[in-house]
Each structure stands twice: as structure tokens, then as C-alpha cells.
Amino acid sequence: MEKTTFGTVEAAKNKRGLIIMISLAVLIVIAFIISMNTGYIRLTPMELINTLFGKGTAKQELILFQFRLPRIVISVLIGAGLAVSGAVMQGVFRNALADPGILGINAGAGIMVMLLISFYPTATAAPVYLLPMVAFVGAGVTAALIYALAYKRHQGISPMRLLLTGVAVAAGMSAAMIVLTLRLDPEKYQFVATWLAGSIWGTSWKFVLSLLPWILILVPYVIYKARVMNVLNLGEQTAVGLGAAVTKEQFRLLAAAVGLAAASVAVSGGIGFVGLVGPHLARRLVGPKHQLMLPTSALLGSLLVITADTIGRWILQPSEIPTGIVVAVIGAPYFLYLLARTKS
Template structure:
């Protein structure tokens, strides 16, 4: 009788998760359609439809296919990447406040991108595809530094120590980035300032193609590791007792989180809090099981980013608010709320 109830509860959670993911997916499609109509030059739904089917004017095709669609696609991909990265970090560290932005991983990726931009023009094709790799290097080195500083031999990783170490490292990297900006010429300084504010600067299909391989490979891999993450959530001793190679799996998952965050930051700029809000929202909707939590986090992050980017382009037309600022307006109060509720 008890086993029947467990199976029934499992099916109920799975069905609820499918419904939630379907609803969020529909909301993303609605936001996608709405975002195509928003911009400095307004296009009616009829004009957008005609342009999509090749019946628009040359100007409308240029606006839609060369400017808006790449940016919208990048928003969804970046949101999914950052949210799943945050989901991994929260699961591996068992810390509800873990996030690639708060832990300094985004800052490490940004520092490497800034160094690259300082010495190389960003308009040619080669740098576009190198940026995710360089951002991955910067994010990886930062994550390694944080992990080394936060790890204690007999205690492992303390959730509180991990967050505090990440905040300290992020502050140091941010200070280094500010010093570097003083050496830039005015054009590059303007670009870096925009990047730091979290404006999605990679707005053509080259950036989509640069980001897509990372997202399309790492997201399925993380989903494949969902059962491992469930075991790690039980604690190191319990996971080891069940036969899981705890440190090895933790490092693999951290590498995946760093890859997702670094590649996303490379084309989106310094956007924080997506990795914090997305997983928390998903956890409230579908529960802690990672088989449902990971895809729901990806969808929630994609929805948050596309909505934030649309609001940023629409609310103060013809000016534009960087997406990172819109996300921060939502995320900062939520982070303080979580911090107030935290027991550690």
C-alpha cells in the first residue's frame, strides 16, 4: 500500500512538472512574439508575420532578422545557461544563495573578456568564437580559486564559507576590472561600461552560433547527471555510502556550471541574479528533484531574460535600459529576502 502511494506521488509530481514546463514554454513563446514587435521602430503583429514569411520590406527584414531575432534567441539561451549554472551550484554546495554572479564566476569570465577586448578588436569573426573559450578560462580559474579558498580538508565545503569567499573574490576582480578600464581608449571604455551594466551586446547570428554549441552540449549533460545531483543533495557521507564518487562528481558538475556561466557571460555581459531566481522559482513550482528542477530552471531563466530584455528595450524608448539592470531590480530584493530567511 505504501509503495503504491509513493508511485502515485511520484507520478503526480511528474505530471505537475510537465504542466509547469508547458506553461512556462508557452509564456516564452508569447514573450518571444511580443518582443519581436518591440523596439525603436515599431512593427505591428501583421508586419512581423509578413516579414517572417518573406513578405516584408527590406527594411523590416533587416530589423527583424538581423537585429531583433538574434538578440531574442541569445536572451533565451543565456537565461537558460545562467539558470542551470545556478541550479548546479546550489545543488552541489547545498546553498540556496549560490549563484554564478554572487560567487564571482561571472566576474572572472568578465575579466578575461575585458582583457581580450582591450588588446583585440571585437568586430572580426575569430574573436566572436574565441570569447566563450576565453570566458570559460577566466570563469574556471576563478571557480578553482574560490573552491581552494573555501575548502577545508576535514570539513569539506561549507555553504556559508563558499558564499563569503565568492563575494570576496568577486569584489577583488571587480576592483581589478575598474582599474583596467582606466587604461582603455574612449570607444573601448564605452563598450566595457555597457558590458558591465549587463547589456546584451552580442546581437547578431555569429554570437548565437558561438553560444549554441556550449548550451546544446552542456544542458543535456547536466540533465544526464540529475540523479547524481539528487544523491549529492543527501550529504557527502550519505552519497559516499551509496557508492557515489563525491569529489569527482562535484568537480565535473562545477566544470559544467562554469562552462555554462562563462559562455553565457561572454555574449551577454555582466548579468547577475538569473542563476539565483531561476532555480528558486523552479524549486517552488516542481520540487527539489533535479530531473524536473533542471529543465524547469532552464525555462524559467529563459523566460526571465527575454522578459527583462523586452522591458529594457521598451520602457524608456528611444533609450534602452541594460538587461542586467532590469534583472538586478528584480533580483536584488529577492536575494535580500533569501538572505533574511537563511539560517546559516
């Protein structure tokens, strides 16, 4: 009887989670359509439909296919990547405030991207497909540094010590990036300023193709490891008792999280708080079970970034507000709220 009741409850939760994910996917599609018609030059619904089916003017096709669609697709991809990265870090470190932006992972990736671009005459001349790899190296070194500084023998990693270490490293990385900009020419300086503000700078199909493999490989891999993350959340001793190779699994999951954050940052700039807000809202909607929480986080992250980017392009036309600033307006108060609720 108890097993039947438990199975019924689980089935109800899974059904509810599926409905929520479908609803979020529908909202993303709606935001996608609205975003295609957002910009200095507007397209009527009929012009949009005609252009999508190849019946628009050359100007309309240029606006939609070369300028807007790549940026919108990138917004969806980086939102999913950053949100899943944050969910993994929160799960592995068992720290509700973990986020690749707050912990300095984004800054570590960004400084390597900036160093690579400094060797080329313009930012767009840098090898697009190499950017995620270089960002991954920077993010990985930063993650290792934070782990080493936050770890204490016989005590492990305290959630608050990890947070404070990450904030300090992020501040140091950002300061180093600003100092390095003093040696750059005006065009590259403008690029760094744009990156720091969190403006999506990679807006061509080349950037979509450079980011897509990372998202298509690492997000499914992390979702595949959802059961392992459920076990890790029970605590290290319990996980070992259940037969989990804790250290190996933590390393693999963190490598995937760092890869997602680095690849996203390489084309999006320093957009923060997506990895914090997405997983937290997902837990509130579908619960802590990672089989549901991870895909819900990805959908929420995509919805958050595409909405923020659309608002940023619409609110002060013909100028733009960087996407990172719009996300920060939402994420910073939520971060302070979570920090106030944290007991240790």
C-alpha cells in the same frame, strides 16, 4: 499498498511538473512574439507575419532578422545557461545562495573577455568563437580560487564562508576590471561599461552560433546527471555509501556549470541573479527533484531574461535600460530575502 500510493504520488508530481514546464514554454513563446515587436520601430502583427514569411520590406527584414531575432535568441539561451549553472552550484555546494554572479564566476569570465578584446582595435573585431573559451578559462580559474579560499581541512566548505569568499573575489575582480579600463581608449571603455551594466552586447547570428554548442551540450549533460545530483544532495557520506564517486561527479558538474556561466557571460555581459532566482522559483513550483527542477530552471531563466530585455528596450524608448539592471531590480530584493532566511 504503500508502493502503489508512492507511485501514484510520484506520477502526479511528474504530471504537474510537465504541465508547469509546458506553461512556461508557452509563456516564452508569447514573450518571444512580443519582443519581436518591441523597439523604436514597431511592426504591426501583420507586418511581423509577412516579414517572417519573407514578404516584408528590406527595412523590415533588416530590423527583424539582423537586429531583433539574434538578440532574442541569445536572451533565451543565456537565461537557460545561467539558471542551470546556478542550479548546479546550489546543488553541489548545498548552498541556497550560490549563483555564478554572486560567487564571482561571471566577473572572472568577464575580465578575460575584456583582456582579449583589449588586443583588438574594436570590440566587434575580436574573434567571436574564441570568446566563450577565453571566458571559460577565466571562470575556471576564479572558481578554483574561490574553492581553495573557502575550503578548510577537516571542515570542508561552509555555505556562508563560500558565499562571503565569492562576494569578496567578485568585488576584487570587478575592481581590477575598472582599473584596467583606465588604460583603454574611449570605445573599449564604453564596451566595458556596457558589459558591467549587463547589457546584451553580442547581438548577431555569429554570437548565437558561438553560444549555441555550449548550451546544447552542457544543459542536456547536466539534466542527464540529475539522478547524481539527487544523491549528492543527501550529503557526502550518504552519497559515498550509495556508491557515488562524489569528488569526480562534483568536479564534472562544476565544470559544466562554469562552462555554462562563462559562455553566457561572454556574449551577455555581467547579468546577475538569474542563477539565483531561476532555481529557487523552480523548486517552489516542481520541488527539489532535479529531473524536474533543472529543465524548469532553464525555462524560468529564459523567461526572466527575455522579459527583462524586452522591458529594457521598451520602457525608455528610444534609449535602452541594460538587461542586467532590470534583472537586478527583480533579483536583488529576492537575494536579500533569501539571505535573511539563511540560518548559517
